[in-house]
Amino acid sequence: MAKAKTENDREYFVVELKNETCSPVYFPPLQRMLRSEFSPNEIRLRDAASHERMGQVPGIIPGQRVELVIPVDQDPLGPGRVPGQGRILEPLHLAEHASLKEWIGRLPAKLESQAELANIDAGTWLFWIARLVEDGTAKPLASSIEIPRSKDVKDRFGEPLYSGHGEDPSKVKRRELADRLLEALLEKIGGLGEALA
The missing domain is CATH 1.20.5 (Single alpha-helices involved in coiled-coils or other helix-helix interfaces)
Incomplete structure (x- = not known):
């Protein structure tokens, strides 16, 4: 894989979770589920009461976002291991989603705060970000370069540290x-x- 072009001596990748069934998505590096985009119009319900309750949702609830920043020329974590910064972003904290955030705040539910993690294994995160895009469970939002294929990530960084199974x-x-x-x-x-x- 060719050396990536960078902006401000870093590579960055941001994806938003979105799939056809509005189902949560498992993110192996964190071993947890993340919320995918939730669209009331996409959910098929059997009974009229549930359908009516679904109609109370004031709009599409955006999926959480996964961000990876890979600084260039940092000390490696080990052979083939490059440190990065990972973040789980909650778009409902953005001003454009203020009304949705207020509506959710009235429910017996709590919005997650945004998580920031330093010195994560960049290759592992990028591998799983690439897999999410390939599997159709995430869409690219912003990147310094096109999100590579998971195979190309392995060629560049080696096997991911955590496969998601064990x-x-x-x-x-x-x-x-x-x-x-x-x-x-x-x-x-x-x-x-x-x-x-």
């Missing part, structure tokens, strides 16, 4: 570090053995 990223990271230390130790022992022979 261990949490910190355990995988610790195991990878232990594996590298063991390899270095075995290499050292091997060299020592040859010297003694």
